[in-house]
Amino acid sequence: HIPKATIKRLAMYVQVLETLKREGSQVVSSELLARTCSVNPSQIRKDLAYFGEFGVRGVGYHVQDLIYSIKHSLGVDRVWKCALVGVGNLGKALLRHQDFKFRGFDIVGAFDCDPFKIGEEISGLEVVCTRRLKDAVKELGIEIGLITTPVNRAQRAANFLIEAGVKGIINYSPAMLTVPADIYVEYVDFFHHFYSVAFSITLDRHQ
Amino acid sequence: HIPKATIKRLAMYVQVLETLKREGSQVVSSELLARTCSVNPSQIRKDLAYFGEFGVRGVGYHVQDLIYSIKHSLGVDRVWKCALVGVGNLGKALLRHQDFKFRGFDIVGAFDCDPFKIGEEISGLEVVCTRRLKDAVKELGIEIGLITTPVNRAQRAANFLIEAGVKGIINYSPAMLTVPADIYVEYVDFFHHFYSVAFSITLDRHQ
Ligand SMILES: NC(=O)c1ccc[n+]([C@@H]2O[C@H](COP(=O)([O-])OP(=O)(O)OC[C@H]3O[C@@H](n4cnc5c(N)ncnc54)[C@H](O)[C@@H]3O)[C@@H](O)[C@H]2O)c1
Numbered sequence: 001h002i003p004k005a006t007i008k009r010l011a012m013y014v015q016v017l018e019t020l021k022r023e024g025s026q027v028v029s030s031e032l033l034a035r036t037c038s039v040n041p042s043q044i045r046k047d048l049a050y051f052g053e054f055g056v057r058g059v060g061y062h063v064q065d066l067i068y069s070i071k072h073s074l075g076v077d078r079v080w081k082c083a084l085v086g087v088g089n090l091g092k093a094l095l096r097h098q099d100f101k102f103r104g105f106d107i108v109g110a111f112d113c114d115p116f117k118i119g120e121e122i123s124g125l126e127v128v129c130t131r132r133l134k135d136a137v138k139e140l141g142i143e144i145g146l147i148t149t150p151v152n153r154a155q156r157a158a159n160f161l162i163e164a165g166v167k168g169i170i171n172y173s174p175a176m177l178t179v180p181a182d183i184y185v186e187y188v189d190f191f192h193h194f195y196s197v198a199f200s201i202t203l204d205r206h207q
Numbered sequence: 208h209i210p211k212a213t214i215k216r217l218a219m220y221v222q223v224l225e226t227l228k229r230e231g232s233q234v235v236s237s238e239l240l241a242r243t244c245s246v247n248p249s250q251i252r253k254d255l256a257y258f259g260e261f262g263v264r265g266v267g268y269h270v271q272d273l274i275y276s277i278k279h280s281l282g283v284d285r286v287w288k289c290a291l292v293g294v295g296n297l298g299k300a301l302l303r304h305q306d307f308k309f310r311g312f313d314i315v316g317a318f319d320c321d322p323f324k325i326g327e328e329i330s331g332l333e334v335v336c337t338r339r340l341k342d343a344v345k346e347l348g349i350e351i352g353l354i355t356t357p358v359n360r361a362q363r364a365a366n367f368l369i370e371a372g373v374k375g376i377i378n379y380s381p382a383m384l385t386v387p388a389d390i391y392v393e394y395v396d397f398f399h400h401f402y403s404v405a406f407s408i409t410l411d412r413h414q
């Protein structure tokens with residue numbers, strides 16, 4: 001079992017390595033990668049040790065190789081088809097964001113229950129009624145559902161997604177969801193970033 | 208020093224306690240709070256111990272008291288004025304989201320460099336040119352900046368915010384920022400949630 005905090009750091013390493021690759025770097029020293037990610041070089045070695053040996057002594061890491069190895073070990077070196085439920089302000093922003101597809105998470109279905117939204121087209125996708133979710137999950141091979149409905153509708157959206165057969169849910173609403181044991185739910189909390197910054201500024205002022 | 212992981216859990220406890228309060232609960236047992244947050248009751252006690260003793264033996268926690276205590280200890284029981292730079296898809300969604308203000312983070316300024324966007328009104332705020340950031344930060348007492356520009360413009364936006372006098376930045380772009388030591392930067396990464404779900408589904412299938 002790999003702790004969530006490790007997965008979060010691995011995602012950050014990939015983000016930084018992809019930036020270095022974009023800028024033309026072939027190798028990166030473990031000190032530079034660690035400094036950019038605000039961790040110790042030993043933490044990186046510990047995190048990667050779950051998957052094998054990667055660093056080259058005296059050189060550091062081969063950028064392209066390391067990106068591939070982390071993605072392959074996490075099972076994210078393939079395309080995952082996703083459905084988004086709740087095409088409001090946040091839902092629209094996520095649908096229009098090309099980086100998800102670029103990173104292998106292809107949102108292939110957009111669902112809503114508002115008759116004024118159904119039929120609208122966002123980034124080439126037609127908004128469809130949530131009742132048609134089951135057919136779409138089967139036809140398009142959708143495995144992950146994104147919930148961007150209001151808080152009091154999130155559980156209903158989750159029930160639709162689970163009944164339709166998705167295996168994982170990313171919940172952007174603050175609702176706590178009740179789901180069967182074999183369904184993975186990731187909660188996205190926007191507030192802890194605000195709390196961290198406010199707390200750090202407050203602490204700084206007191207010292 | 209309180210670790211980021213603890214701050215993230217404290218933010219989650221507040222989120223869950225506020226939901227319980229909304230539903231009318233006065234007290235909550237440490238087992239229920241722990242189960243809802245997928246942590247051990249001992250982890251909650253450890254996290255709260257940074258600020259004092261809160262639980263009542265045999266009863267659990269007083270919901271209202273605990274919300275106030277956590278928020279007060281983190282310095283988030285007051286209003287923090289924020290400026291948002293980059294009024295695109297994500298920026299607009301954040302500006303329209305009432306929960307931030309409800310939680311004490313009031314976005315009082317929206318800035319962009321696109322002449323077609325300047326002058327537009329979003330949720331009662333007029334979009335203003337980034338060059339006027341300095342005046343706004345002083346006049347409105349802005350302390351936190353939100354960066355929702357494209358990745359290659361994030362550093363420029365950060366420079367504007369720092370020069371204008373903000374003390375903390377929440378960066379929604381994937382760019383790594385270079386800032387002075389006394390400025391707090393929080394990175395928002397949307398991808399680790401996708402990686403976690405994809406990894407959990409993959410692992411499940413292999414077992
Ligand atoms: N906007 C943000 O920046 C932001 C930030 C943090 C968290 N959130 C959370 O994300 C969620 C969405 O926020 P928003 O600002 O986009 O809200 P919104 O009101 O703009 O959009 C919600 C959408 O969900 C649809 N909907 C309602 N019930 C539904 C159902 N049963 N099935 C399918 N669709 C349904 C509505 O028709 C609407 O289109 C909320 O839970 C909010 O708390 C949003």
Ligand SMILES: NC(=O)c1ccc[n+]([C@@H]2O[C@H](COP(=O)([O-])OP(=O)(O)OC[C@H]3O[C@@H](n4cnc5c(N)ncnc54)[C@H](O)[C@@H]3O)[C@@H](O)[C@H]2O)c1
Nearest residue numbers: 093094097293294295296297319320321355356358360380
């Ligand atoms: N849309 C999403 O759901 C999403 C998800 C994850 C991450 N992000 C990140 O958030 C950022 C914004 O994404 P988006 O989809 O809203 O992009 P967008 O292109 O829709 O919006 C960007 C806005 O920034 C403005 N801008 C550009 N340079 C500026 C400058 N120097 N000063 C002020 N404003 C400037 C543009 O005029 C535009 O209005 C990106 O870095 C993206 O990677 C977005």
